[in-house]
Amino acid sequence: MSLRTRLILLTGSWILLILLFFNMFIYNYIFKRTTDAENRMLWNKAQIILRNPLVHRPENWENSRLLWEFIADDTMIRIISPDNAVMAQISTNEQLTEYPAVYRTDYYSEVENSIEARMLFIQVPILENGKQIGQLELGKALNVIGSLMEILGQGLMITSISVMLFSILGGIFYTRIIIRPLRQMLETMRMIRSKGDFLMLGPKYTSRKDEIGRLGQTFNDMISHLQEHDRKQKQFVADASHELRTPLTVIESYTSMLKRWGGNDPAIRREALDAVQSETRRLKNLIESLLKLAEFEREEQVKLDETALVPLVQETKEQLEQAFNREIRFTASEVSKHRRLLADAKKIKQLLIIILDNAIKYSREPIDVTLADVSGFAELKIADKGVGISQEDLPHLFERFYRVDQTRNRETGGTGLGLAIAKQIIDLHQGTIRFESEVGEGTTVTILLPWKAQTEQ
Template sequence: MTLRKRFTLFTIFWFIFILILFNIFVYFYVIKITTQSEEQVIANKVNLMLDNPQIQTTTRLTDPELLNEYYNVDEVIRIILPDGKVANISGSDSALLELPAVFYDQHQTGMQTKGGERILYMRVPLYKDGKVVAMLEVNRILNELDNYLQILVAALSVTSGGAILFAIFGTYWFTSRLTAPIGQMVNTMREIDRSGKLRQIDLHGHEESAELQQLVRAFNQMIERLDRTFARQKQFVADASHELKTPLTVISSYAGLLKRWGRDDENIRNEAIDAIDMEAARLQNLTKSMLTLAEAEQEDWLRQEMFDVVQLVDELAGMLQTTFQRSIRVKPISRVVRMVGDKDKIRQLLVILLDNAIKYSKDPIDVTIALNKNIVKIDVRDKGIGIPENEIPHLFERFYRVDGARSRSTGGVGLGLSIAKRIVDLHEGQISVFSLPDLGTTITIQFKQRR
């Protein structure tokens, strides 16, 4: 069953259910109000008769003219004696005249049914010298009221039927418009699957509903994001293929050289072995960086923990100083700066930044650590060759290298800063670069402390 049919049936079911409850409430409320009104009419008439001295003194209870002035076409008024005989009666309705005469010595008011017709009655005892000598009974048939109720039922039935029909067509029309964007999305997805080309849904025609606009915009944003992702993947594959092609070409060339002349020429053999070894190492580094970057695209790549940034930087600086025989000066503003994050990934980030600083400068490298308003700030400053201003916006692109000294001769593959940017983004941090040619470069990273 389609969503449109389900929504329509569900809406109509509840509409009919509520409508039935409303009609029942109206019907019985009208019955209650009108019955109370009729009871009040009878009570007023009884009170008026009791004020009559002839009835009050019980001196002329059998007088045929006594009850005539209170006569009503829908009523029968009787005076019944204790032995069950009717002493006086006024009325012409056959159904009321057929009611059995029963004497009661207590005041009674109620409703009875005879032949499918409702009859409202009131019985009042008449006293003489403190004793009950007779009973005044008023019976009123509710034919006219029942006719009005039948008209009310007919009116409620007609209006309810019309309302149900209107609700059916209205709900079907509304659900058609409500599910139209979903249908467009399905058609768009089928078209994308058929053609292999991403395309968005036109917002025209959905201006009347903010929710529909949000739905279409969300779909279009998803398509746009997929488009960007596919474009990045396509570019990544193209760049990776280009980067892989160079070492593979070198290895293939030197392997061919070894086959032709290298077996007998020691110099050629040594040159080929060195070249193949260097390019194989470069290929390994490239593959490792690509795998790291692919893993970094996953949202659960991080392992959060509390750690001391100053201690981490001190340990890393000591290791790199020993490895590269370069001076790395750590300048913490506070002795202890703690933050929540992935310690290993932050370490990897700092290794990338310090490795670049070591490669492109010969002077000491300064690392400053500060904590201000729950923001951890780390500056990595070198006094190397610097970066041209027009190159800075592209630094974090995959496989991007700055021209000149920053070339393959440094051994880089152009993915380090891309990995660094991804680590910063996953920590919801910020990274910025300030550089002047021949004066040096300062890379600043900032993280929320998040204790």
């Protein structure tokens, strides 16, 4: 069932329900009010009749003129004796006289509903010296009310049907207004899908201030997100294949050279083997980094544990000092020694290696690492006095495969993936990373990582 049919049906049945309820209410209300009025009139009439002292003498009951002056259209007046006998009766409506005469000792009122007519009866005791000697009964055929109610019923029916018709027509009209932009949007989306292009919805949908406008904006946001994702993906595949091809080309050319004539010349053989070895190492590193990046993208949830940063930096520093035979100076503030991170220790160590490895690769002098506590954050600064990075290059450092100087980096063997991985680790821990650098002077990397809240420690 389409949204439109559902809307029309829903509002239609709701209106029908309301109409039914109100019609019933109006009908019953009017009926009750008019019957009550008739009832009151009968009681008044009974009072007037009883005021006549002749009525209180049973010997007068036979006199037909006794009650005659009180009769009106569609009315019956009779007196019933204690033995259920009708002692006097006058009527202007035959049906009323068919109502069985029952002697009652109290005040009584009843609406009699039959298929042909609706009748109202009241009974009042006739008292003489405080003793009941008979019963006065007044009846009234509610013909006028009945036909009035019939007219009312018909009127209500006609108005209800018209209201229903108009509401359905209105429903068809207003749902069209509501649904039309949705349909058009759907059409555009279908077109986008069939063409496979990243088409956006026009301002007709997105500039509206309602839910449809928001839907349009969200759709466009999603498309541009997908587009960006697609662009990055394509860029990544292009970069990755380029990066993989370069070492493979080197390896291929050296091996074919060896095969052709280099095998006999020890110098050439050595050079070729060296090149093949270093390119293979490069390839291996590259593939490892690529796998790591892919792993980060797959992993949605990280396991965060309480981690002391000082020993982690200390340990990494010592390992790198040994491996590269370089000096790294580490100082930590007192506060930072006592506080903990909520972090994945292995990933933080990897982050430290990436940054320190760069500092080692791109400088010659000792490297300074400081750890301090800055308003709830661990502030780690890694400063080198190396080649530095120009202002134009700074914004691109975290892009995959981005290397400042391709030739310089070829010698240092970088893949340009280190900082892309570092950024992912930082994001995973809700931290920030900042580079400050001056070409020829050196680079300072500032990392901020939130400490675990102290109350939890």
